[in-house]
Amino acid sequence: MRTASLLALVIVALISAPVWAQDVPTVKIGAIVTYTGPTSDVGAHYGDGIRDYFRWLADEHGGIVDTNFGRVRVELVWTDDQYNPQTALTALRRFVSEDNIIGAITWGTGANLALMDELNRVQVPALSASFHRGLLDPPGQYNFFISTNYDNHMRVLIDYAVSQHKGSQPPRIAFSVHPSPYGRSPLEAGRTYAEQLGLNVVASQELPADVLDATGQVLELRRAGAEYVFFQNVAQPVSVFLRDARRQGLRAQFLGIHYAGGEELLHLAGRNADGFITTSAAVTWDTDVPGIEFVKALNARYHPNVAVRPPHYTQGVVTAMVLMEAVKRASAPTGAAVKDALETIKDFDAGGLTPPITFGPNRHWGADSLYLYRLDANQNRLVFLGEFSPNYE
Amino acid sequence: MQFSACGNYKTRYVDEATIFPNDTGRVLVAVLLLFLATLPLWLSPYLVFVFTLIGIFIVGAVGLNILTGSTGQISLGHSAFMGLGAYATGLLAQAGLPFWLAIPVAGAVAAAAGAFFGIPSLRVKGLYLALATLAAQVILQFAFNLFDSRGGGTSYLSVPQATLGGLVLDRERLFYYVVLVTAVLAVFAALNLFRTRIGRAFTAIRDNDRAAAAMGINVFAYKLLSFSISAFYAGVAGALWAYASGVVSAERFTLLLSVEYLAMIIVGGLGSVLGSILGATVITVLPEGLRVAADYMSQVLPQATHLFLAMRFAVFGLIIVGFLMLEPQGLADRWRVIKTYFNTWPFRY
Structure with a gap:
């Protein structure tokens, strides 16, 4: 009986598909x-x-x-x-x-x-x-x-980090990217731009998408004294990194490109994601x-x-x-x-x-500008920081 | 022509080792090859590409079966050797080498690496050897990643299309013939390998390596030879794969592919060339078929998409387990049973 009804369901589904x-x-x-x-x-x-x-x-x-x-x-x-x-x-x-x-x-x-x-x-x-x-x-x-493109996303983040930086020494920055062409895409432009601005690039590391523990990477950045960490990665590995950063006491500002941040990161990392800066090509859910x-x-x-x-x-x-x-x-x-x-x-x-x-x-890229957000764990939402039109090329 | 024998009339050991005991097999293989040669004429480019992939993995699986099935040395690094062949081909093809030269050279590069990583096989066996070859997989995979990341690492190693005397062997149709010819050569070479002293030495080592040494077989040399032949096959498969897909990336040559290779020879039948062919076909077609089925089902019932996507892996696993339980000797053994049945058909005896 159950088989018959299942069969009937499948048949109905099959014929109803091309009914238009x-x-x-x-x-x-x-x-x-x-x-x-x-x-x-x-x-x-x-x-x-x-x-x-x-x-x-x-x-x-x-x-x-x-x-x-x-x-x-x-x-x-x-x-x-x-x-x-x-x-x-x-x-x-x-x-x-x-x-x-x-x-x-x-x-x-x-x-x-x-x-x-x-x-x-x-x-x-x-x-x-x-x-x-x-x-x-x-x-x-x-x-x-x-x-x-990602290069411009990265430059906006670097500009933001420079604008927030206090202290007499140039900011010490680090990159943490996905081990693929996706992750490495904005590295070169980011590094060149940072050098132009006189920033100190102290590390560049790769973080696989299926990572479960990022203590090694976090400790390296802590030793190097990174003050700003730029991510080109997806939410899951970034959330792991943020958790271990909190555990190991890595005090740095974390910033990520488009796929790193968003509500997904807030959902995965919770309080650890508080203060995370992200660029975005589209608006957030409560905009x-x-x-x-x-x-x-x-x-x-x-x-x-x-x-x-x-x-x-x-x-x-x-x-x-x-x-x-x-x-x-x-x-x-x-x-x-x-x-x-x-x-x-x-x-x-x-x-x-x-x-x-x-x-x-x-011109096969669509927009010339992008949005910048800060993750706020207390309010559980993303705070709009502004729209930026990076024009570097 | 003789199509069947109604008894065992073999009088020499050589008769035991013939590939085709009678003409039935010859005719069937010829018909099959002719049929395969007509495929690009009437199949869609997508299906031709699927057949191309099957051919490539047949080459790889035959290679692994020489090592694991016939010499008894388990390897978890087969996909790394395939990757090595693919990277070598990419570099050679960019340097302007024609494909008929690049493919064997890529095989040779992989063979050298295979012999190197096979050195631990002298001391370690079984699970320990599996771990030693796993090291090869991890080391080479790391090297591929490093290679990908050179110069910023934002592009893959791209492989130009193969050309033969001005004729572009396009990836959709003509390159299929290169794969077909290579696969046929690879299969016949493997079949004949087991009729030689080398092949018999491999089998002796598999059955008992101390007894083999006592018989005067240089166990270490033959194990290394087996590793390098197997890696040569993997390298050739990688070379074909590089040409067929046009880009080489580390993402393809992971441990998962090595495990898939083991699944191929287990499903097909350990130590059997025919088993490698059947296993490679099943393991290549099955995920693709399940993917098409899942895509179709989620088109019909979009609300259950995530279920179908997840089911794909579960069904794949169930089918492998089913094979192991119901066909422990592999598909090749099933084929032997069918053949034996038809040997005397329609008479019982």
Whole structure:
């Protein structure tokens, strides 16, 4: 009996899926995101944002959008790449050859580096969650991202550290990054900028995403007398570091780029995260902007048991919105046309969720500015410090 | 042509060692190879890529089976040797070496490393050797990470597409043939290895290394030879992998892959070349199939996404355990049973 009802459920689910009107052509978007493995603690939020947006599109509008090439039904195909570049590459080949995707949304720096050549060859544009500068080099290829690059995020943090510094000696700073191209991405620019400002770089270390104990790293920084520690990592390892820093009495100001901070870090590290400074490409959950209501409604609709989301969820929603805007503007249902359409996007405003996003033929980073927040454990929220437009290049 | 023998008419030891006792096998293998050669003509590039990966892991698994299955030396460093081959290929290909030269050179580099890391096998056995080879894995993995991080470490070692006399062997279709030919060569080389003095020495060492030494086999030399042959296969697999994927990164060559290799030869059948082929196929296709299934299920029932993603690993584990319990001799043994049944089919005897 139970088997029969289960079987019936599966059959119903199988036939109800393709029930929508078949007279409009379907175009597909591919998402290759990280739900398991390293960096999945924030990757899952980003993936949920993308998927929830497309689920909402399917549930509310039947996935139907009016584009320049006529009315089409948009469908999302997605997979979990486990933060493994080879899996991401296999998935992209599957999406391109089986599903004929016309646009992609991707996650990590490593995966995107592996996908770069392939994207250019098959002519499918990808909006990545990685803000690695090298993805846009040479300019005008098929990679896009919605924020300014990691180098600029790092420079804003360094500027902030300098502005807060008291004392006659130059600040002693250290870097702690993820052992991957993602982590190392802003290192060189950060070090060069710090040297220009006359700061003293005392250490540079790597912290794997699955680390359980960071005592060794913390002690090294304590010996080196680091006063400011800059993280390019995800929330999970940073929370481990902050816990051990408190245990070992490392008194320093901790600052992190986009994926390090956010509500996720506050949730994981609690009091240890108090005073942590983070940059962000998107606003926090309790920011009062017009667009946040939609994001909250999406989350409430599909994840009623999740109360608070870090900015990476919002970032996923906005990324999906930007790509859909390009699909609407495209002249034909092809990847090359979507890329051209992306390059026409000017001052795209998702209700204040992110700074305005502008692309151009040789400008594949979206925003010129970013937000700066301080984590406040007492109020359990992120305090807005300001919007910065780093313009160093 | 002779398709079947209705009894055992072997009169010489050489007859025992033939690869094909009759023409049935020859015909079947020829048909299979022809079929595999037509795949890129009618399969989608994605599926061709999956077959390319299967071919690559067959080469690697055959190599590990020579060492672990036939010489009895367990290795947890196989994925590191594969990585070494991949990195060597990346550097050689960037230096402008053609692929048909880069692949064997990469194999040789891995073979040298394999012989070096095999030195502890003289003194330690079993679990202790497993730990010694684990050291190889950790050391090489650390080296890959260091290599990745040179010069800021924000790009991977990229590998240009293989070319043959001006013809670009594209990763979607033509490179598949390179993998197919290499895999066939690797399999036939391994099959023939066991018909030689070397192969028999390996088996003798596996069964009892003291008895082998008493018979006059230089145990240490043959163990090192086994390590280096095995690492050569891994290096060649790594080289093919580098060309097939276009980028080489440390993230692929972790301990997990070494364990997957062990799973391949255990599921397939220890000490059997056919087992390596079947095991590599299953362990490559299974996660990919489970991934596609999980993707499809979460498309249909989006609210249960996290469940399906997690189930993928559980199902994978269950299938491996199932194999160990129901097919302890591996898939190769199942195939032998099927073959024996059809030997006299449709007559019982």
